[in-house]
């Protein structure tokens with residue numbers, strides 16, 4: 001304990017000498033602020049009424065407490081996706097890629113009142129890095145009284161994760177699978193192949209980042225998208241094909 005305190009004292013002195021006391025105070029404040037925001041946001045979410053428009057819910061995620069639950073999406077695209085999904089009565093949603101909880105919050109708002117929502121994220125993974133544990137109560141507060149939410153902090157590619165999802169769903173089928181986790185070709189393909197077996201007959205799969213990303217060679221969702229889309233009824237929600245990121249692809253089984 002004494003060594004720990006001595007090391008801590010040494011670190012504080014080093015920071016003050018190197019960066020100044022104002023830097024130390026502001027860094028501590030930044031960290032502390034996030035914890036406080038998390039609790040304040042839970043309270044705010046509890047008081048949100050049901051009759052918010054999709055646009056105002058999206059605004060809420062971007063503007064409240066410095067974008068604490070901001071989705072990593074193009075605003076116009078996520079609004080269009082939610083408008084399309086809302087009338088489809090989503091009872092079961094599986095999301096891969098929770099991160100700040102932006103899409104998780106929005107999807108839980110357009111799901112049915114009795115929905116089951118599962119979101120998977122691997123802490124410190126590529127393409128966003130997941131989320132710290134202290135955010136768990138915040139994400140759990142997204143759902144209303146009769147909805148259920150399950151957060152799985154694990155690799156979506158692991159067979160144990162798939163098994164966990166299957167156990168949670170029991171005999172229920174998935175209405176929406178939203179893929180926004182591993183963005184490599186092999187990664188997103190694996191997610192698609194592993195989880196599509198859970199879909200119901202008219203289940204929807206949403207793919208984020210179908211636009212070509214010249215700035216990040218690891219993002220190749222577009223390659224998988226172009227390989228599979230013609231096999232399904234599909235829709236591309238893209239504000240501008242030259243925007244170099246984002247873009248949402250949406251597929252459903254073709255009607256016979």
Ligand SMILES: C[S@@+](CC[C@H](N)C(=O)[O-])C[C@H]1O[C@@H](n2cnc3c(N)ncnc32)[C@H](O)[C@@H]1O
Pocket residue numbers: 070071072073096097098099100101102103104120121122123124125126127128129130131154155156157180181182183
């Ligand atoms: C782009 S972010 C998700 C953004 C979120 N859907 C939103 O818009 O609000 C991608 C997330 O996927 C997670 N991820 C990457 N590879 C993963 C894997 N194999 N299993 C689970 N999560 C993964 C990252 O940790 C990151 O938090």
